[in-house]
Structures are given as C-alpha cells and as structure tokens.
Amino acid sequence: MRVLSGIQPTGNLHLGNYLGAIRNWVRMQDEAPCFFFLADMHSISEHIDPAQRLTNVREMTAALVACGLDPERSVIFNQARVPAHAELQWLLNGIARMGWLNRMTQWKDKAGKNREGASVALFTYPVLQAADVLLYQPTHVPVGEDQKQHLELTRDVAIKFNTDFGVDLFTVPDPYIPKETARIMSLRDGTAKMSKSDPSDMSRINLADDDDTLSQKIRKAKTDPEPLPGEAAGLEGRPEAQNLVGIYAALAGTTPDAVCAQFAGQGFGTFKPAMAELVVAKLAPIRERYVALKDDQGALDAILIEGARKAAEVAHPTLLGAYEAMGLMR
Numbered sequence: 001m002r003v004l005s006g007i008q009p010t011g012n013l014h015l016g017n018y019l020g021a022i023r024n025w026v027r028m029q030d031e032a033p034c035f036f037f038l039a040d041m042h043s044i045s046e047h048i049d050p051a052q053r054l055t056n057v058r059e060m061t062a063a064l065v066a067c068g069l070d071p072e073r074s075v076i077f078n079q080a081r082v083p084a085h086a087e088l089q090w091l092l093n094g095i096a097r098m099g100w101l102n103r104m105t106q107w108k109d110k111a112g113k114n115r116e117g118a119s120v121a122l123f124t125y126p127v128l129q130a131a132d133v134l135l136y137q138p139t140h141v142p143v144g145e146d147q148k149q150h151l152e153l154t155r156d157v158a159i160k161f162n163t164d165f166g167v168d169l170f171t172v173p174d175p176y177i178p179k180e181t182a183r184i185m186s187l188r189d190g191t192a193k194m195s196k197s198d199p200s201d202m203s204r205i206n207l208a209d210d211d212d213t214l215s216q217k218i219r220k221a222k223t224d225p226e227p228l229p230g231e232a233a234g235l236e237g238r239p240e241a242q243n244l245v246g247i248y249a250a251l252a253g254t255t256p257d258a259v260c261a262q263f264a265g266q267g268f269g270t271f272k273p274a275m276a277e278l279v280v281a282k283l284a285p286i287r288e289r290y291v292a293l294k295d296d297q298g299a300l301d302a303i304l305i306e307g308a309r310k311a312a313e314v315a316h317p318t319l320l321g322a323y324e325a326m327g328l329m330r
C-alpha cells in the first residue's frame with residue numbers, strides 16, 4: 001500500500017479542509033508510506049501574485065504540519081521542486097484526449113462562459129494531476145467527491161498509456177474516499193460548502209482563528225429554533241443544525257446519533273456553548289503549532305526541500321520508464 005494526495009496551496013486552511021481531508025491524511029500515516037504535496041504547479045492555472053504564491057505554499061506547509069503531518073514519516077513537498085511532474089505531464093499530453101478534458105466538470109465550472117480567455121493550464125489541469133499520481137505508483141489516492149472525475153481520468157490515462165505502448169508501467173490507482181470524511185458546510189448557510197472564497201469570514205472556521213473568534217463564530221452560526229432531536233434522522237430538512245451536529249461529532253470522534261442522544265430535547269442555547277468549548281479545545285493546539293511555524297521560512301523550506309529530494313527519488317524510475325516506453329530514450 002502506498003498513499004498519495006495533493007492539495008492546492010490556497011493559504012488559510014479551514015475546518016472543512018481539516019475534517020474533510022487533512023485529518024484522514026494524518027491517520028493514513030500510520031498505515032502506509034505517504035506522499036503529500038502542495039499543488040503549486042496547478043495554481044498557475046489562475047493568476048496569483050508570485051509573492052502570494054510563495055506565502056501560500058509556506059503557510060499551507062505550516063498548516064499541514066500543525067495538523068499532524070509528520071515530515072519524518074511522510075514525504076511532504078511542493079510540485080515545483082520536483083520537475084518530474086512537469087515532465088511526465090508533457091508526455092501524458094500525448095495520451096489524454098481533448099474530448100476527455102472537455103467533459104471535466106471542474107473545467108466547465110471554472111472556465112464558465114469564458115473558455116477563450118481561460119488559461120491552457122486550466123484545461124490541461126487534469127493531465128498534470130494524472131502525472132502527479134502516476135509518478136508514484138500509489139495504491140490509494142484519498143480525495144474528496146469533487147476530485148473523483150479527475151481520478152477517473154487518471155485511470156483512463158494510465159490504461160491507455162499501458163495499452164498503447166504494450167507496457168505495464170503505471171499502476172491504475174483507486175480513488176479512496178474515506179468513510180468518515182465529514183462534509184463541512186458554511187456556518188451561515190447549511191446548504192453551501194465551507195469555503196475559503198466565501199466573502200463572509202463568519203461562514204468558516206479558520207485554523208488560525210483565536211479562541212474568541214472561534215467562540216463568536218459558533219455563537220453567531222445560523223440555526224433554527226427547534227430543540228435537538230434524539231437521533232440524527234430527526235435533523236432531516238435542518239441543514240444548519242445538521243452541520244453543527246456533524247462538526248461536533250467529527251471533532252469529538254463520535255457519531256451524529258451519539259451527539260443527538262447527548263443533547264436530545266435541548267436547544268442551541270445549550271448546544272452552542274458546548275460546541276464552542278469543544279472547537280476551542282481541539283483547534284487551539286493546532287493553531288499554536290501553526291503560529292509557531294508559519295513564519296519560520298528556514299524550517300518550512302527545509303521540510304519541502306528534503307521532501308522533494310525523497311519524492312524525486314521515487315518518481316525517477318517511473319519517469320524514465322515513460323520516456324523509454326515512448327521511444328524518447330533507451
């Protein structure tokens with residue numbers, strides 16, 4: 001078993017990233033060799049100020065380590081430091097079909113009506129993602145639902161490459177959607193995902209928020225006047241209540257049913273203070289580690305450089321195999 005996954009270095013990690021992805025990564029470190037990277041090469045598909053890009057990568061690295069990714073056990077790196085990603089992508093551009101990419105919902109959503117003005121990188125984004133994965137021969141690629149389509153394309157690319165060149169070079173990877181992945185919604189609208197692009201900061205819990213901010217956000221979170229039901233099924237049709245119970249359960253390491261049983265018949269006036277206490281208790285240690293690390297440029301770069309060295313070593317034979325299979329080298 002080998003695990004690989006990537007995350008866009010957007011800066012400012014929030015609770016949705018943590019409970020939806022990072023916490024699963026942290027757990028997987030106990031089960032298999034893991035490769036986790038920051039998709040900074042993907043980030044060029046949209047314009048970002050270069051200084052901001054560097055800061056995003058460092059801050060995200062600090063956040064990942066603060067959440068429990070351990071650079072001693074896992075390979076943590078950024079794509080740009082491992083040129084094999086860009087190289088394999090170019091080779092896979094010969095394999096991926098325009099039609100496949102045209103069907104990608106992320107491309108359609110992000111380009112919108114302005115396809116002519118979208119960057120080529122936005123269109124070929126899934127090919128770089130395929131290269132990211134196939135270089136490391138992972139058996140498991142933990143991703144959220146929204147990345148399933150890109151993983152399927154990765155499988156298609158691997159199969160077509162192996163077939164076209166009559167080789168058994170690429171492991172065909174399985175998307176791995178961990179069961180306990182929590183889908184965390186906005187604190188202001190239980191039907192919208194918690195997102196770093198939501199204009200209201202009150203809609204999300206940032207890993208860098210201080211205790212008072214955390215408590216205030218929970219106190220002001222949208223709810224309904226009904227008391228909590230005895231079991232989770234009773235939350236049907238109450239998206240905000242369902243979200244808060246879901247967050248509570250995920251952080252407490254229990255189930256929504258157990259949380260409902262505990263608070264049955266009580267209103268949010270009772271539930272919210274308990275929730276604030278739990279959120280603060282769970283997030284304060286992460287924030288403290290994050291704050292201690294985020295401005296330590298030397299330490300962060302050292303983690304990424306060492307990670308890139310290990311990653312490049314593992315990626316190298318596969319890249320060479322691809323050049324050879326295609327008759328570019330022998």
Ligand code: TRP
Nearest residue numbers: 005006007008039129132133143
């Ligand atoms: N596209 C992924 C996302 O936005 C990030 C990513 C890039 C990735 N390359 C990957 C995830 C390879 C898994 C494997 O979340």
